Structure formats: structure tokens, C-alpha cells
Amino acid sequence: MKKDLLRRLNLFLVLLMALVFCCLQTTILQIDTIKYFHFNFCLILVVYLGTKRETLSGAIPVILTGMLVETFSAAPQYFIVSTYIYVYLITQILHKIVSSKTPLMYVSTTAFMSIFEKFFLLFLVGFFGKASNNLQHFFIFLIPATLTQAALTLPLFKLFHWIDLKTFVDTHSEDEYHMNKDV
Amino acid sequence: MMKLFTEYRFFTSLAVLLLFPILALTTLSKSHEDYNLLDRIVTTLATPLQRAIYGTMDFGAHGLENYIFVLETKKAFADLEEQSRKMMNQLAELKEVELENHRLHNLFQLQNSLTEKKILARVIAQDVLQEFRSLRIDRGSDDGVQKGYAVLTHEGIVGRILRVGSHVSEVITIMDNLSAVDAMIQRSRARGLLEGQTDETCALKYVLRADDVAVGDQVLTSGLDGLFPKGISLGTVYQVTKKSFGITQDVIIKPAVDFSKLEEVLVVSNEHTSKAIHTPLPSETEGQ
Numbered sequence: 001m002k003k004d005l006l007r008r009l010n011l012f013l014v015l016l017m018a019l020v021f022c023c024l025q026t027t028i029l030q031i032d033t034i035k036y037f038h039f040n041f042c043l044i045l046v047v048y049l050g051t052k053r054e055t056l057s058g059a060i061p062v063i064l065t066g067m068l069v070e071t072f073s074a075a076p077q078y079f080i081v082s083t084y085i086y087v088y089l090i091t092q093i094l095h096k097i098v099s100s101k102t103p104l105m106y107v108s109t110t111a112f113m114s115i116f117e118k119f120f121l122l123f124l125v126g127f128f129g130k131a132s133n134n135l136q137h138f139f140i141f142l143i144p145a146t147l148t149q150a151a152l153t154l155p156l157f158k159l160f161h162w163i164d165l166k167t168f169v170d171t172h173s174e175d176e177y178h179m180n181k182d183v
Numbered sequence: 184m185m186k187l188f189t190e191y192r193f194f195t196s197l198a199v200l201l202l203f204p205i206l207a208l209t210t211l212s213k214s215h216e217d218y219n220l221l222d223r224i225v226t227t228l229a230t231p232l233q234r235a236i237y238g239t240m241d242f243g244a245h246g247l248e249n250y251i252f253v254l255e256t257k258k259a260f261a262d263l264e265e266q267s268r269k270m271m272n273q274l275a276e277l278k279e280v281e282l283e284n285h286r287l288h289n290l291f292q293l294q295n296s297l298t299e300k301k302i303l304a305r306v307i308a309q310d311v312l313q314e315f316r317s318l319r320i321d322r323g324s325d326d327g328v329q330k331g332y333a334v335l336t337h338e339g340i341v342g343r344i345l346r347v348g349s350h351v352s353e354v355i356t357i358m359d360n361l362s363a364v365d366a367m368i369q370r371s372r373a374r375g376l377l378e379g380q381t382d383e384t385c386a387l388k389y390v391l392r393a394d395d396v397a398v399g400d401q402v403l404t405s406g407l408d409g410l411f412p413k414g415i416s417l418g419t420v421y422q423v424t425k426k427s428f429g430i431t432q433d434v435i436i437k438p439a440v441d442f443s444k445l446e447e448v449l450v451v452s453n454e455h456t457s458k459a460i461h462t463p464l465p466s467e468t469e470g471q
Contacts, residue, residue: 026308026319032443038313073310074317074345074355121314125360133360133380134314140381141313 010167011061014049017163018042018065022072038145042069043117044152046084047110048160050091062088075121076128083120087113107153114149118142283447289337290449297412300452302326304334306445307351316358316379316442318342322450323350331410333451339416339439340364340404341448352450357385357417358442365408366417371395374405377417377436384421387434394432396423402436410453 021041029039042065049058066081073080094109118138125134287303294301304320322328324347334341334354342356355362358379366377366387373394375387390396400420406413422435 022311023308025311030309035313040312042311069311072308072319073312074315074353074359074361075310075312076361080312118314121312125314128361130360130378133378133386136381137314137360145313 006167007057010164011064013163013167014045014061014160015064015068017160018045018068021045022069026072036141036144037148038141039152040114040117040145040149041152041156042084043087043114044110044149044156045160046087047091047106047113047153048157050088051095051106051109052161052164055089055092058088058092059085076124079121079124082124083117086120087117090116103154106157107150110153111146111150114146115142118145286337286447290447293335293337293449297449297451299412300327302328302450304328304352304448304450306448313382315360316356316382317345318354318356318445318448320352320354320448320450321350323348323352325349328352328450329452331453333411333415333453335415335449335451336440336445336447338441339418340411341440341442341445343410344450354448356442357438357440358382363408364411364417365405366402367405368394368396368420369401369403370397371400374407375434377402380435383437385418385436385438387420387436388431390432390434392425392430392432396420396432396434398423412451412453 025039025041029035029037045065046062049062052058053061062084063081066084069084070077070080091109091113094112098105118141122131122134122138125131290303294303302322304322304326306318307321308319310317318334318341320328320334328344328347330344330347332344334343340357342354342359342362344352345355346353356379357364357377360379362379364377365374367374368390371394373390373396375390378386378388380386387396387402398420402417402420404411404413404415404417416439418436418438420434421437422433424433424435426433
């Protein structure tokens with residue numbers, strides 16, 4: 001009962017965080033000088049879920065986050081949800097392949113996923129025959145966006161981990177979310 | 184001597200008292216301009232004391248006065264500073280009102296020039312991802328906004344309504360990769376399709392190689408897409424590249440609207456435009 005309640009609270013908090021991130025990204029982080037850093041907090045959240053959660057239990061917040069982000073964007077339907085699902089799955093695979101769980105590994109994973117996300121969106125835009133329109137943007141902002149996401153990884157991972165610990169503390173149960181205390 | 188004085192005490196006292204006024208009057212009869220011996224002795228002794236007392240009093244009085252003055256000045260300064268701050272705030276507010284007034288005036292002029300239904304809206308947010316360029320405005324279906332309505336400013340076309348909520352709408356701007364607007368060059372009437380490309384520029388696609396396009400040419404809406412009113416500014420030609428092969432030329436456009444400084448927009452109904460575009464042909468009406 002308690003475990004179930006905490007799990008729901010955790011999901012609610014994850015979505016609340018995603019909502020706050022979206023609000024920040026659509027308003028204050030759109031100021032001229034800042035917007036070129038291409039902040040994408042939700043992508044980091046998805047990578048975090050990919051490294052910390054079991055495949056199915058993590059997929060639900062990922063899909064809901066993707067749907068939430070889509071309401072804040074002009075992206076065609078399921079563009080962002082699909083991107084986030086792929087980001088999540090690749091992160092899970094990488095996490096299983098690479099045994100090292102160091103902060104550097106988390107930073108590299110996020111950086112790689114930031115590149116993947118941009119590439120995947122370009123690929124999806126290509127389905128509409130508009131990839132050439134996005135190509136210039138892709139090359140200009142690939143590096144700044146990757147560096148920004150990499151720089152934000154550890155502080156945000158710590159925040160997400162803290163919330164996970166606060167809302168899913170059950171010492172008698174298995175570590176369902178595979179929470180790594182190194183972060 | 185003392186015995187004699189005591190014996191004739193009355194007479195001696197009488198003599199002294201009689202002599203004192205005479206001596207005093209004698210002294211007064213002297214010139215006022217000169218100090219006599221007594222005066223000199225007294226003044227010599229009194230002057231430093233007087234100076235000291237006066238100086239102390241003066242210092243005290245002036246010091247207190249100065250202190251009060253400083254206190255009052257400090258208070259006055261604080262008041263003035265507060266007043267100045269308020270005035271600066273008021274000035275900034277007035278400047279903001281002036282700028283808003285200027286923008287609204289421009290929008291009002293645009294509003295008067297259009298016959299379609301118009302709704303004034305404020306921009307409240309932008310797209311969450313940088314790959315897509317949409318805006319969110321504070322007017323929705325409750326205010327009469329409908330999907331597909333054109334969004335303009337006095338500078339030119341902003342985009343069109345993509346999604347409508349009850350009190351909020353999403354505008355897909357002409358800068359978005361997936362947006363397309365039927366456009367024409369004002370000077371040569373050459374036509375093309377305007378698509379968003381980067382944060383700064385758009386591409387005018389499918390412009391025939393033979394068409395006359397030059398840098399600086401004005402690009403307007405053709406009105407043929409049934410979404411935007413005809414003749415509204417889209418931007419100016421920034422770059423023209425003609426490759427050695429192909430049937431089209433690459434035309435880059437700098438948008439007329441400064442999207443980074445967008446605050447108020449005008450949502451314009453395209454019902455009138457749509458009707459004009461979809462006017463049935465005489466042959467179609469005959470058949471009905």
C-alpha cells in the first residue's frame with residue numbers, strides 16, 4: 001500500500017518536474033542570449049530514467065513526459081514521444097552494456113543522447129521532406145546543445161535521485177529502480 | 184590707624200562713599216577709546232576666558248546646528264532618493280507604455296486596413312524545443328480564435344494558428360521547418376513557397392530559375408493558400424543563388440518580423456480570404 005502510494009507520488013513528482021521544466025524552457029530560457037544554449041531538461045530526465053529504472057516502470061513516466069512536452073511544441077504528434085522512447089531504450093541498453101557507473105559515464109550518456117535526439121528529430125522531419133530546412137540548424141546548435149546537456153547532467157541527476165530517495169524509500173523491498181548511490 | 188578708622192568708622196565710610204562716585208565719574212569722563220589700567224587688567228584676564236566660553240558655545244551651537252542640518256539633509260536626501268527611484272520607475276513604466284502604445288498604434292493601423300475579423304493577443308511562451316518554432320498566445324476559442332487563422336503584426340506575417348484551447352492558442356510561425364506560405368516577389372511577381380530554415384532566415388523555394396529575383400526585393404503573401412490575406416509583408420530577399428543546373432534558384436529571405444521581440448499580435452480570420460479563393464467557377468454554379 002505504502003509502496004504503491006510512494007510510486008504514484010514519484011510519478012506525479014516526475015511529471016510535475018517535467019511541467020516546470022517545460023514552463024522554464026518556453027519562457028525564461030527563450031531569452032535571446034540564453035536560448036542558444038538549447039536547454040533540454042526533459043531529455044536529461046529521460047536519460048536519468050533510462051539509467052535508474054527498470055525498463056517497464058521507467059517507460060510510463062517517459063511516455064507521459066514526452067506527451068507533456070508535445071503539448072508545449074509545434075512538433076507533429078508523437079515526434080517527441082517517439083524520440084524520448086528511443087532515447088530511453090538506447091540509454092537502457094547502454095547502461096546494461098557498460099558496467100562502469102561513474103559520473104563521467106552519465107555525462108557521456110547524456111551528451112550522446114543529446115546528439116541522438118537532434119539527429120532523430122532531423123530524421124523525423126525528413127519524413128515530411130523538410131530535413132534540408134533543419135540541416136543548418138542541426139549543425140549550428142549540435143555542439144552547444146550537447147555541451148549544455150552534459151554540463152547539466154550531474155546537478156539534475158542529483159535532484160532526480162534525491163526525489164527518488166525521498167519518494168521511494170522502502171528498505172525491505174528490492175531496489176526496484178536500481179538507484180545508484182554514487183551519483 | 185586701625186584704631187582711628189574704627190573710632191571714626193562712620194565718617195570714614197561716609198568719606199569713601201562720597202569719594203567713590205567722584206572717582207567713578209572722573210573715570211567715565213575719560214575717553215572711551217582708551218582702556219584704563221583697570222580695564223586692561225580685567226580685559227587681559229577676561230578675554231581668554233570669554234574666548235574660550237564663546238568658542239565653546241559657538242562650537243556647541245554650530246555643531247548642534249550642523250548636526251541637525253546633517254540629519255535633516257540625510258533625511259531629505261533619503262526622501263529625494265526615494266522620490267528619484269519612484270520617478271525612475273514611473274519613467275520606465277511610461278517608456279514601456281509609450282512603446283506599447285506605439286506597437287498597439289501600429290497594430291491598430293493594421294487592424295483598420297484589414298476587413299477580416301481581428302483579435303488582439305499577447306505572446307506568452309515559445310516552443311519547448313529549438314527545432315520547432317511555435318508561439319503561444321493568450322487567446323483561444325472562447326475569444327473567437329479558430330484553427331488556421333492568420334497571425335500578424337504591423338511588420339508582417341507571424342504564422343498561423345495550429346492548435347486552439349479555450350483561452351490559449353499555439354501559433355506555428357513562418358520560421359518553423361514544417362511551415363509553408365505561398366509567397367511572391369513584390370517587384371517581379373515571381374512566386375514561391377516560403378519555408379522556415381534557421382533562427383534568422385527562411386527559404387523561398389520553387390522559384391523558377393528564369394524569374395527575376397534580386398537582393399532587397401520585398402516578399403509578400405500571395406493570398407493563394409487561403410490562409411493569409413494577400414499583400415502582407417513576409418520579408419526581404421537576403422541572398423540569391425543560381426546553380427549551374429536545375430530549374431529553380433535558391434532564395435534566402437530575412438523575415439520582416441523580429442520574432443525575438445514579439446509581444447502583441449493580431450489574429451486575423453481567414454474566412455473572407457478562403458471564400459475569395461474558393462469562389463466557385465461559373466461552370467460549377469450553372470450545374471447546381
